[in-house]
Amino acid sequence: MLGKQGWHFLAHPDSLVTSVFKANYFSLGDFLEAVEGSNSSFVWRSILQSQIVLKHGCRWRVGNGAKIKVWHDPWFNDSDNFYVDSFIVPGCEDLLVKDLMDIEGRNWNFELLHGLFQQRDVAAISSIPISSFGREDIWIWHYAKKGLYIVKSANHVARAVLRDQRNFSTPVCWLKLWKLLISPKLKNFIWRTCRDLLPSRLRLNQRDLQVDQTCVLCGQEEDSVHALLKCPLAIDCWKLIGVDYSRIVYAEFRSWFFSLFQQSNSKCIAKFCAMAWSLWGSRNQLI
């Protein structure tokens, strides 16, 4: 039921109930970006618990593109990742989806898409139909045909999220991650990395996509641990922000990252998230 209330905040941004909660708890963004804050009420804290499920199941459906932030919002029809993967292009931080369309808003500006994004993102954007009636962008529940929130489907997603947390036996770390004061996109990136969903060259080969498995920087086999931790460039970058290389002995990014969670405060963890994101962005710019 409380999940439904969180959904109401997204689907009905102009309702009186949404306005009251928005004024108090998420005045600068939407419900998915809301944080607990101090002096929050019991009801708000309870509703906020549904946020994690909504983050895994809600995304924008593109209409005229006027409300959707290109780099920060979930808007791709891809259940592995609703977000743009490419690194933010300097000077284009505030780009809206409507800016990616031609002047009449009837088609994508493909020249611009190829200039801004890597292949996966260009393909994902190109597959999104543009409304010829210029209808508004709306939030939808990704796992329902008509896009409307369905409690049964949300429960299914909630069970999958819980299963993930149990499988990794470190629910405290997940909770810490969701509470970090970093962008939802960055959280999503870390979450995907921890679940080994990053499209590293090794992973693409495991999915039968024939690509060169070696790292573009050093020629070693590239999985996500290599790209983010063990590549000579990554080692240097971590050293520069004071992370001791001798501690990087893990075979999985998740194990290493969660070990940091136990030893570091939120500010440092946010810095580590940004570094991992930045390393992945640099790597993407080279391929």
Ligand SMILES: [Zn+2]
């Ligand atoms: Zn390398």
